[in-house]
Amino acid sequence: MKRSIGFGLAFAVVLTGCTTSAGSYSSAGLVPIPGSITYSGQPRTKLTKSPVGSSFPHDFTDQWGRQVEEIYIIRPDRSLLIAERHYRPVFALDDD
Secondary structure, three states, rough: HHHHHHHHHHHHHHHHHHOOOOOOOOOOOOOOOOOOOOOOOOOOOOOOOOOOEEEEEEEEEEOOOOEEEEEEEEEEOOOOOEEEEEEEEOOOOOOO
């Protein structure tokens, strides 16, 4: 009986961490790194022709030489939010 209560409690704690939806970008986003568009603050020019909520990619090389792709989303105040960051592998494991 105690074991099932403990399991249920542990399961509830795990589920609590899974309550945010994958498409929700209401948080502050990822912290900018060198090479990010927002690394030195928000850009001075505003993206006035792009619709709010639209996204665009930015590819760059970070300070350690890794290829990075970031996905930005335009907020209602026209600031940029880093929604996703992907590091590309340095070496491809191809048989070619």
